[in-house]
Amino acid sequence: MDDLSLQLERQIPRLRRYAMALVGDPTRADDLVQDCLERAWSRVHLFRPGSDLRAWLFTILHNLHANAARRYNSRPMEVSLADDSHVPATPATQGHAVVLSELRTALTHVPDDQRQVLLMIGMEQMTYQEVAAVLGIPIGTVMSRLHRGRERLRELLGGEPGGKRGRSE
Amino acid sequence: MTDRELAVTQDDLHAYVDGALDPAARAKIEAYLQSHPEEAGTVAAYERQNEALRALGASLEQAVDGSPFWLRQGAKQRHWAQRLLWVASVAALLLLAAGSGWWARGVIGPQPEQSELYQLAAVAYRLYTVQQRHPVEVWANERDHLQKWLGVSLNAPFVAPELNQQGYDLVGGRLLSNASGPAALLVYQRADSRRIVLYVCQPPGKGQGKAAFEAVGDLGTFTWKFGPLWYSLAGNLDADGLKRLAQVVNQQAITGQILSPESLARHH
Numbered sequence: 001m002d003d004l005s006l007q008l009e010r011q012i013p014r015l016r017r018y019a020m021a022l023v024g025d026p027t028r029a030d031d032l033v034q035d036c037l038e039r040a041w042s043r044v045h046l047f048r049p050g051s052d053l054r055a056w057l058f059t060i061l062h063n064l065h066a067n068a069a070r071r072y073n074s075r076p077m078e079v080s081l082a083d084d085s086h087v088p089a090t091p092a093t094q095g096h097a098v099v100l101s102e103l104r105t106a107l108t109h110v111p112d113d114q115r116q117v118l119l120m121i122g123m124e125q126m127t128y129q130e131v132a133a134v135l136g137i138p139i140g141t142v143m144s145r146l147h148r149g150r151e152r153l154r155e156l157l158g159g160e161p162g163g164k165r166g167r168s169e
Numbered sequence: 170m171t172d173r174e175l176a177v178t179q180d181d182l183h184a185y186v187d188g189a190l191d192p193a194a195r196a197k198i199e200a201y202l203q204s205h206p207e208e209a210g211t212v213a214a215y216e217r218q219n220e221a222l223r224a225l226g227a228s229l230e231q232a233v234d235g236s237p238f239w240l241r242q243g244a245k246q247r248h249w250a251q252r253l254l255w256v257a258s259v260a261a262l263l264l265l266a267a268g269s270g271w272w273a274r275g276v277i278g279p280q281p282e283q284s285e286l287y288q289l290a291a292v293a294y295r296l297y298t299v300q301q302r303h304p305v306e307v308w309a310n311e312r313d314h315l316q317k318w319l320g321v322s323l324n325a326p327f328v329a330p331e332l333n334q335q336g337y338d339l340v341g342g343r344l345l346s347n348a349s350g351p352a353a354l355l356v357y358q359r360a361d362s363r364r365i366v367l368y369v370c371q372p373p374g375k376g377q378g379k380a381a382f383e384a385v386g387d388l389g390t391f392t393w394k395f396g397p398l399w400y401s402l403a404g405n406l407d408a409d410g411l412k413r414l415a416q417v418v419n420q421q422a423i424t425g426q427i428l429s430p431e432s433l434a435r436h437h
Binding site: 013014016017020021038099100103104118119121122123124125127128143146147150153154157 | 179180183184187189214215218219221222223224225226228229230232233395396
């Protein structure tokens with residue numbers, strides 16, 4: 001039980017940063033995480049000890065996010081992700097910081113379903129199987145969202161757009 | 170092109186970038202990229218994206234790590250849209266109230282539940298922390314019994330938080346009641362005999378449960394909601410001091426309540 005408690009506590013910063021990258025606005029992100037933890041609280045009897053706590057929390061978070069997105073009528077993420085006022089300056093070099101702020105702006109222009117996959121794989125380093133389980137979609141769908149997301153991001157970040165490439169050559 | 174090269178797919182390239190291939194498949198892709206500069210460029214671009222996303226993750230994690238989580242909302246201004254909604258609902262209530270005469274009887278005020286709660290905590294503080302012989306009904310040496318008893322009474326998983334690291338020892342607790350039902354009171358004491366109380370109850374009514382600090386004379390209260398319960402801390406502390414304690418209480422409410430065997434048992 002102590003292990004589980006520690007695991008859960010360890011997940012909170014991860015959930016927060018993921019939510020922040022996903023929805024952009026810090027207040028909305030923390031609302032989402034708070035709702036997620038409250039939902040987890042009310043459904044603790046559904047959690048099987050020994051199973052993956054992070055995946056369970058991410059699943060809950062995505063369900064809540066999907067509901068919220070429907071309520072907001074699929075409004076694209078708020079522009080404040082592009083507004084750096086909420087995020088403290090990174091102690092990295094200026095060049096690095098510029099890249100990050102460009103990345104955050106670019107992410108706002110990636111469709112929500114592709115952004116989720118990009119973030120879970122690129123930022124959270126989940127496996128394709130884990131992402132498929134969290135989102136409740138087949139791995140093939142994970143792969144196609146990943147591909148479209150990466151191509152979109154590449155375009156936005158000034159790289160030459162690929163996309164001409166087929167499934168094989 | 171050889172047959173081996175033909176077998177390289179777009180999915181393989183992504184799997185290569187994400188380190189999802191076994192060594193043999195990895196070697197195959199590396200050989201393929203040697204002779205396919207365009208694909209090698211694509212792979213390099215994807216790898217840069219992953220690096221940038223990891224850097225963004227580290228930067229965001231650093232950003233969220235330093236900011237208190239649970240209690241930030243009350244201190245922050247809400248979105249204008251939410252505020253507008255709130256104003257609209259208050260306006261609607263006032264119209265209703267005017268129509269039915271409630272207003273004249275003074276039933277409606279801004280956020281009555283929240284203000285009621287911090288006052289209840291303040292009253293409990295003044296009443297019980299000065300008691301020398303009977304500050305509590307059940308003392309801390311019967312902690313398990315205390316938690317079980319208060320949890321059953323509140324009909325919710327309940328853990329008496331440990332505040333030792335913050336310098337406060339649990340004295341004990343008692344069962345109280347308010348207009349909405351049962352309430353639990355825990356009393357904590359420092360080495361210098363200064364006391365604080367934690368007042369816990371079911372939701373008094375509809376309310377957002379936004380975290381809020383209120384000063385009642387020299388007494389500070391900090392009130393918030395988590396899960397099915399409302400919490401209010403009262404003591405001779407400033408807003409920051411109470412917030413820090415509230416943060417600790419909440420961490421334990423999360424980890425202790427969610428994962429305690431008692432809570433699991435009670436849910437069945």
